[in-house]
Amino acid sequence: MVAVMANFLNYDVYDLELTTVKNNVELRRLLIETSNKSIIVIEDIDCSLDLTGQREEKKKKKKKDDKNEEGDPISAMSKNEERKESEVTLSGLLNFIDGIWSACGGERIIVFTTNHVEKLDPALIRRGRMDKHIEMSYCRFEAFKVLAKNYLDIDSHPLFGEIGNLFEETDMTPADVAENLMLKSDDDDVDDEVETCLKNLIEALKTAKEEASKKAEEDARLKAEKEQKEKEEAEKEQSVKEDVTQDAISAKEVKDNGVIH
Numbered sequence: 001m002v003a004v005m006a007n008f009l010n011y012d013v014y015d016l017e018l019t020t021v022k023n024n025v026e027l028r029r030l031l032i033e034t035s036n037k038s039i040i041v042i043e044d045i046d047c048s049l050d051l052t053g054q055r056e057e058k059k060k061k062k063k064k065d066d067k068n069e070e071g072d073p074i075s076a077m078s079k080n081e082e083r084k085e086s087e088v089t090l091s092g093l094l095n096f097i098d099g100i101w102s103a104c105g106g107e108r109i110i111v112f113t114t115n116h117v118e119k120l121d122p123a124l125i126r127r128g129r130m131d132k133h134i135e136m137s138y139c140r141f142e143a144f145k146v147l148a149k150n151y152l153d154i155d156s157h158p159l160f161g162e163i164g165n166l167f168e169e170t171d172m173t174p175a176d177v178a179e180n181l182m183l184k185s186d187d188d189d190v191d192d193e194v195e196t197c198l199k200n201l202i203e204a205l206k207t208a209k210e211e212a213s214k215k216a217e218e219d220a221r222l223k224a225e226k227e228q229k230e231k232e233e234a235e236k237e238q239s240v241k242e243d244v245t246q247d248a249i250s251a252k253e254v255k256d257n258g259v260i261h
Contacts, residue, residue: 018048024092
């Protein structure tokens with residue numbers, strides 16, 4: 001998608017890896033050095049920095065770490081090593097996006113990618129700062145028809161019905177669909193090649209469906225085993241409590257009566 005945007009707008013593309021940026025000053029310098037009419041891409045923003053929005057927890061963690069620095073040399077060493085990696089802050093990143101330093105140039109587009117948007121700080125992705133939120137979801141039949149037109153130059157085919165049914169039951173990314181729709185040769189017999197591509201896609205969808213079904217069954221089995229284990233542990237704990245209670249009662253009877261029943 002970024003490549004399409006860059007080609008359409010004739011913009012340069014900058015891939016920014018935040019984990020390699022030492023601090024906010026370096027981040028600002030990198031921003032100033034980028035050219036106008038450019039797209040700045042930060043991939044997997046949820047993995048680049050700790051931007052989960054749990055600010056209060058971070059404050060508590062800092063107090064705890066400060067105590068560790070006084071009494072635990074190993075913890076203090078780990079924290080110092082962590083600081084050396086990157087000191088880019090959320091505030092510095094927000095200034096990078098739309099603060100005063102972002103006004104040093106114009107015509108820039110910033111693209112974040114993430115697999116866990118719910119983990120990001122709301123201040124980072126609020127409307128007006130991130131103007132467009134685009135979900136790159138799994139491919140569905142309508143999207144498949146667009147890909148079929150682009151890759152195979154067809155609008156319909158007898159196999160479309162079966163493919164449509166499989167898309168209702170199977171999750172597959174557009175990239176995986178496109179991989180199966182690529183013509184392998186430039187032979188004159190295009191019709192056979194098109195049918196081969198569609199049959200390959202059908203097989204890939206069936207395989208993905210089977211794997212998803214097996215994964216669901218495995219997840220259900222693991223969940224059931226976990227619940228059973230937790231139940232057994234709870235019953236064992238309850239049994240221990242009952243034994244302790246019974247022992248306490250017996251001890252009290254011995255103390256009160258001076259005899260053991």
